[in-house]
Amino acid sequence: MADLRIDLAGIKSPNPFWLASAPPTNSGYQVQRAFEAGWGGAVWKTLGEPILNVSSRFAAVNFNGQRVAGFNNIELITDRPLEVNLQEIYETKKRFPNHAIIVSLMVEPKQEKWHEIVKKVEAVGVDGLELNFGCPHGMAERGMGAASGQVPDLVEKQTFWVKEVAQTPVIVKLTPNITDITMTAEAAARGGADAISMINTINSLAGVDLDSWNTVPHVGGKGAHGGYCGPAVKPIALNMVAECARNPLFNVPISGIGGISNWQDAAEFILMGATGVQVCTAAMHHGFSIVEDMIDGLNNYLDDKGIASVMDLVGRSVSRYSDWGDLDLNYKVVAEINNDVCINCNKCHIACEDTSHQCIDLYTESGRPMLKVREQDCVGCNLCSIVCPVDGAISMVERKSSIAPMTWNERQSLISNFAK
Amino acid sequence: MSDYLLSLDEMKQVDDYLEKGYKIHNVYENLSGMFVEFERQQIVSLPILTADARKYFAAKLLEKTLV
Numbered sequence: 098m099a100d101l102r103i104d105l106a107g108i109k110s111p112n113p114f115w116l117a118s119a120p121p122t123n124s125g126y127q128v129q130r131a132f133e134a135g136w137g138g139a140v141w142k143t144l145g146e147p148i149l150n151v152s153s154r155f156a157a158v159n160f161n162g163q164r165v166a167g168f169n170n171i172e173l174i175t176d177r178p179l180e181v182n183l184q185e186i187y188e189t190k191k192r193f194p195n196h197a198i199i200v201s202l203m204v205e206p207k208q209e210k211w212h213e214i215v216k217k218v219e220a221v222g223v224d225g226l227e228l229n230f231g232c233p234h235g236m237a238e239r240g241m242g243a244a245s246g247q248v249p250d251l252v253e254k255q256t257f258w259v260k261e262v263a264q265t266p267v268i269v270k271l272t273p274n275i276t277d278i279t280m281t282a283e284a285a286a287r288g289g290a291d292a293i294s295m296i297n298t299i300n301s302l303a304g305v306d307l308d309s310w311n312t313v314p315h316v317g318g319k320g321a322h323g324g325y326c327g328p329a330v331k332p333i334a335l336n337m338v339a340e341c342a343r344n345p346l347f348n349v350p351i352s353g354i355g356g357i358s359n360w361q362d363a364a365e366f367i368l369m370g371a372t373g374v375q376v377c378t379a380a381m382h383h384g385f386s387i388v389e390d391m392i393d394g395l396n397n398y399l400d401d402k403g404i405a406s407v408m409d410l411v412g413r414s415v416s417r418y419s420d421w422g423d424l425d426l427n428y429k430v431v432a433e434i435n436n437d438v439c440i441n442c443n444k445c446h447i448a449c450e451d452t453s454h455q456c457i458d459l460y461t462e463s464g465r466p467m468l469k470v471r472e473q474d475c476v477g478c479n480l481c482s483i484v485c486p487v488d489g490a491i492s493m494v495e496r497k498s499s500i501a502p503m504t505w506n507e508r509q510s511l512i513s514n515f516a517k
Numbered sequence: 518m519s520d521y522l523l524s525l526d527e528m529k530q531v532d533d534y535l536e537k538g539y540k541i542h543n544v545y546e547n548l549s550g551m552f553v554e555f556e557r558q559q560i561v562s563l564p565i566l567t568a569d570a571r572k573y574f575a576a577k578l579l580e581k582t583l584v
Contacts, residue, residue: 426572473521500576508575511582515544 099399100406105372106266106291106350108225110197112137117375118201125185134385138197143174143229145203156303156314167329168378169303173235187221203229211258225265231272231297233324243272249284256288266291278337286347294352296334298324327378331356342370342415360394368414422506427498430477432470438490445481453480527570
C-alpha cells in the first residue's frame with residue numbers, strides 16, 4: 098500500500114486528489130460530501146466582490162459519442178455572502194481537520210482589497226490560499242481574473258500584496274490564455290508565491306445552434322465567451338505544467354489542473370512535475386465517487402512500480418521533456434504491420450497514401466489481401482498506428498541507425514563554423 | 518527516382534568525395550537544400566537535397582570535426 102499523502106508547499110493532504118475551485122466546491126455541503134467520498138482536498142469556489150450570475154451557464158462538446166469531451170462555462174465566482182462561505186469553511190475544516198481546504202480568492206488589483214480578504218479568510222482556519230488570476234470570462238471584463246493574470250507585473254504585485262499578510266501558503270492560479278505561461282509563473286515566483294496551479298480555463302465558444310443561430314450556451318439569445326475545460330484541454334495543460342516544471346528560472350511546486358479524469362491522467366501530471374492535481378469536469382460529469390477509482394488506481398500503479406510514496410513520483414518525467422532542437426535527428430522508428438491481426442480495413446493505407454508518406458503497399462498473398470510497410474520510405478510518423486482500430490495490428494519499432502545521434506542544435510552549431 | 522534512392526545516391530557521392538581525399542571547404546544552405554563545396558586541387562559543389570542525406574552529411578561533418 099503506497100503512501101498517497103502529499104505536501105504541496107506546506108499544505109498537507111491525505112492524497113493528491115483535490116477538487117478544483119468551481120461549482121463542485123461551492124458550499125460546505127458539497128465539500129464535506131467530497132471529503133466523505135475520499136477527496137484529499139478542495140479549493141473552495143472563488144470568494145470575492147459580490148457578483149450576479151446568468152442562466153444558462155454551461156455547455157459541453159461531445160465528440161464521436163463521447164459526452165463531455167470538452168466543457169464550457171460562463172458561471173462567475175461565488176454569489177453567496179462572504180460570511181456564509183467563511184462559516185461553512187470553518188465548519189468543514191473542523192469536521193475534516195486532516196483534509197486540505199484551500200480558498201480561492203479574487204478581488205480588484207488593489208493592495209487594501211487583497212489584505213482585507215486574506216485576513217478574513219485566514220481567520221477561519223484554512224490550509225492555504227489560491228489566487229484566481231485565471232478566470233477568463235465576466236470577472237476579466239472588470240479587470241480581475243485573467244485580465245490581471247495576463248500581465249506579469251500585476252501577477253507579481255498582487256502576489257506580493259497577498260504575501261505581505263498571508264500566514265498560510267499562497268498558490269497562484271495561472272491563465273492559459275497567454276502566449277507563454279512561464280512568464281506569468283516566473284512573475285508569481287518573484288512575487289513570493291509558494292506554489293502555482295495551472296491551468297484555468299481557456300477562452301471558448303462551445304458552438305452555434307444551426308437552427309436558431311444562437312450561441313451555445315446563450316442567455317436569452319445572446320452569448321459571451323466562456324472558459325473551456327475537460328478532457329479536451331488535457332494536452333494543453335500537461336504541456337504548460339511541464340514547461341513550468343522544467344524552467345530553470347523558478348522552482349515552486351505545481352498543482353496540476355486541466356482535463357484530469359482518472360488516475361492515469363493524474364499520474365501523468367505528477368510525472369511531469371505536479372505535486373498534486375485538481376479535478377472539476379470529471380466530477381461534474383460522474384460525481385464525487387470517481388475519486389475511489391483514482392485512489393485505487395494510483396495506489397496500485399505505485400505498488401507495481403515499487404514506489405513507496407507518491408511524492409517520489411513527482412517530476413520523474415521532467416528531464417525527458419526538452420526543446421525540439423535537442424531531439425536526436427537520427428533516432429528512427431518504422432511501422433510494422435501484423436497481418437495476422439489486421440482486419441484489412443485499410444485505414445492505415447488510406448491515411449498514409451493521402452496524408453503522409455505513401456509507404457504502405459497493398460498486395461495479395463494466396464488470394465488474401467495484405468499490407469506491408471516499405472521501411473525505406475517510412476518516416477516513423479505514427480499516423481498509421483494512430484488511425485488503426487485494432488490493438489496490436491501496427492507497432493512502431495525502433496531501427497538502429499547507422500549514424501551517430503545528432504540534434505538539430507548540434508548540427509547547426511557544426512554548420513555555423515562555415516558561415517561566411 | 519524515389520526519395521529513398523535519391524538519398525542513397527547523395528550519400529554515396531558524399532562518401533566518394535571523402536574517400537578520394539576531398540576536404541570540406543564550405544557548407545551553406547538555401548531554400549533548395551544544402552550545398553557542400555569539396556576541395557582538393559579544385560572546388561566542386563555537391564547539392565544535397567534529400568533530408569536523409571543532409572542528416573548523413575551532418576554526421577560525417579561531426580566525424581571529421583572529432584578526428
